[in-house]
Amino acid sequence: METIPVKYPGGEYPVCWGETILPDAGRLLRAAGFGGACAVVTNPVVGGHYAQPVLKSLTDHGFQPALCEIPDGEAHKTLQTVAGLYDQFFAAGLDRKSLVLSLGGGVVGDQAGFAAATYLRGVPFVQIPTSLLAMVDAGVGGKTGVDLPQGKNLVGAFKQPRMVIVDAATLATLPGPEFRSGLAEALKHGIIADPALFEAMQQGALPLPKMIAAAIQVKVDIVQADPFERGRRAVLNLGHTFGHAFEKLSGFQLRHGEGVAIGMACAARLAANLGHCAPAVADQIISAIDFLGLPTALPDHEPVAVWQAMGADKKKEAGQLRFILPTAIGQVDIFTDVPQAAVIEVLTK
Ligand SMILES: NC(=O)c1ccc[n+]([C@@H]2O[C@H](COP(=O)([O-])OP(=O)(O)OC[C@H]3O[C@@H](n4cnc5c(N)ncnc54)[C@H](O)[C@@H]3O)[C@@H](O)[C@H]2O)c1
Ligand SMILES: [Zn+2]
Incomplete structure (x- = not known):
């Protein structure tokens, strides 16, 4: 097992990573000074695979x-x-020092983290991400929350975990399309800041x-x-302005990572067309996305419909839309002056 330290204003926590380290969870948390009653938040799918080793490890080290x-x-x-979690925490006798652990993908992590941020005005929180996306993206950074009928992630809190435990062995059961979706975010981190990760x-x-550790390090x-x-x-939103629009227009049939993959291909083409990167850089990005089994081709939407789905129609000036564009492999910049015509051009088949 190895660790990546993460500093934030007021503290620091480790990301512990390795293979088959779930059975070490209890020991690691005991050594970090925790004990007593705790909650392991999961869903039936992930819990069915991994709750037992985590619960056993916690019990073996004196937790309830x-x-x-x-x-x-x-x-x-x-x-x-x-709200259902608050009931379960209360029934389990959690007090202000009790740990809330999240065992699952980003959906479990966002909710367990938000519950931990608000129950008794905040109890300590530990992330055990089990999807690739949650390992390389959602598990680190402290953002938690839930959706409203009006939109995604509209209610939430910053809640830094006390520890993140990343066990790559849990990915063995992750469905292929979910795995590839996570690969899109990992590749994104390579494009943003780590040419060696991209290359590998x-x-x-x-x-x-x-690979996971390198992608986490970029986010850290x-x-x-x-x-x-x-x-x-x-910059972590590379590919996301386009990607969200494709997700939305597909009626969310497209997975987030798939939308981001097509979005990164669009960002690469746009960057090359505007002269922000060499055409060879864009080609390299597109072929890497393709190599990972992710889509790069434009879905069948009118370019204007995508433009509108990006929210551009709501801005007074088209130029206010913000694009993260690659300038080289391992380097991106934020551009607010992209002309509408250039965006429409990359959205045109
Ligand atoms: N907080 C953040 O910074 C942040 C960043 C990115 C995304 N997110 C959020 O994360 C969510 C997406 O996360 P996700 O892609 O992990 O989706 P998810 O949590 O829905 O997981 C995808 C599916 O895989 C299953 N699963 C997870 N791990 C598994 C495993 N090891 N074996 C078998 N099945 C497994 C889940 O039960 C689910 O059915 C979104 O809600 C998004 O808003 C948050
Ligand atoms: Zn994303």
Whole structure:
């Protein structure tokens, strides 16, 4: 097992990563000074695979863990589900020092984290991400929350975990399309800030735990520099302005990572067309996305419909739409002056 330290204003926590480290959870948390009653928040799918080793490890190290299940799926990422968690925490006898652990993908992590941020005005929180997306993205950075009928992630809190435990062995059961969706975010981190990660992913050359650790490190460096998302952290949205629009227009049939993959291909083409990167850089990005089994081709939408879905029609000036564009492999910049015509051009088949 290895660790990546993460600093934030007022503290620091480790991301512990390796293979088959779930059975170490109890020991690690005991050594960090925790004990007593705790809640393991999961869903029936992930819990069915991994709750037992985590519960056993906690019990073996003197914890009294309670299994708190929530339903699987983004459709249940609501205040109502979080209210159900408060009931389960109360029934389990959690006090202000009790740990809340999240065992699952980003949907479980966002809700368990939000519940931990608000129950008794905040109890300590630990992330055990089990999807690739949650390992390389959602598990680090402290953003938690739920959806409202009006939109995604509209209610939430910053809640830094006390520890993140990343066990790459849990990915063995993650469905293929979910795995590839996570690969899109990992590749994104390579494009943003780590040419060696990009290169290795492009060649399939890196063992999974190392690839995950490198992708986490990119996110760590960015969130440390901008913990409350006031500026530079926006670079993590590479491919997302386009990607969200494709997700929306597909009626959310497209997975987030698939939308981001097509979005990164669009961003690469746009950057090349505007002269912000060499055409060879754009080609390299597109072929890496393709190599990972992710889509790069434009879906069948009118360019103007995509433009509108990006929210551009709501801005007074088209130029206010913000694009994160690659300038080289491992380097991106934030552009607010992209002409509408250039965007329409990359959206045209
Ligand atoms: N907080 C943040 O910074 C942040 C960042 C990015 C995304 N998110 C949020 O994360 C969510 C998406 O996360 P996700 O992609 O992990 O989706 P998810 O949590 O829905 O997980 C995808 C599916 O895989 C299952 N699963 C997870 N791990 C598994 C495993 N090891 N074996 C078998 N099945 C497993 C889940 O139960 C689910 O059915 C969104 O709600 C998004 O808003 C948050
Ligand atoms: Zn994303």
